[in-house]
Amino acid sequence: MAKKNFRDRRYEYKGLNKTWKGKLAEAKSSGNSMKIQEAQDMVVLYDSLQLAHKCILNSFYGYVMRKGARWYSMEMAGVVTYTGAKIIQNARLLVEKIGRPLELDTDGIWCVLPGSFPENFTFKTEAAKKLTVSYPCVMLNVDVARNNTNDQYQTLKDPVNKLYTTHSECSIEFEVDGPYKATPRSHV
Template identity: 60%
Template sequence: DSLQLAHKCILNSFYGYVMRRGARWHRMEMGGIVCTTGSTIIKRTRELLEQIGRPLELDTDGIWCVLPATFPENYELFSTNVNRPKLVFSYPCSLLNMLIKDYYTNDQYHELVDKDKHQYKIRSENSIFFEIDGPYLAMILPASKEEGKRIKKRYA
């Protein structure tokens, strides 16, 4: 949770900074990369979820959807390992994280092993993940009392 929150804060701050005209490193292209990456993740997620259920709302940091009652929410794997005989995981979350892994993993992450010999270990790195937040019983969108004024979503 804290890593996801850190990513969100850094990306929002970074976007705000590079898009500010007075910023030392003001670059429209950098702001565009942040927006395009987030937009592409949400778009690909929507396309996958449309094959399973019905997306209800797309947001900058998540997606609300309804899945069929027959779709597995959690999945259990059983093992012969006595220390961990059963593993339970969120099936929808695993599907979405495989999508993210396939498209957004850096398979050329270089980690310095020996500074003197200039040796690096190449490994894969990805710290973007979906998390299941819910299930909620309802998403409530109250009407605004003033025309043109935005309101906040409430979750129950």
């Protein structure tokens, strides 16, 4: 449970980073230099915290492969690498149907999608709140959930009687970074 709590803290920091980026935009439009500085500092803080958590989580794989590690398990390392490889391979197959994959690595997939491909959709909820979703991200995450959901995930509910509840869970998700504009290269 501790690793899951640690992972969830990263998403908390990512959410706070997004919130402070919004506050930074508001501060810039107001021209208040003190609020701009505060927002910039908080964006750096929360981005740093989420990146630190990401690095620690990613390094856990290396730790379980190290002989002498408390949780040494080549089987666990094998499951992690196999699952990651299959997720990236399936993402490549999906992206190839739409655009062109440029690079695949353990962190994700860099790709080029046609300009006509929908990037984001914004919905208005019944409470009149706007909800924006990344269409490419949703497509990839539906594929990940379809192929990687554990329908036998168990959570300890009663430690005395050792009773567990069973539910479905998939905690692997793509996130969209970008889009990035291509920059022309100068010929040397």
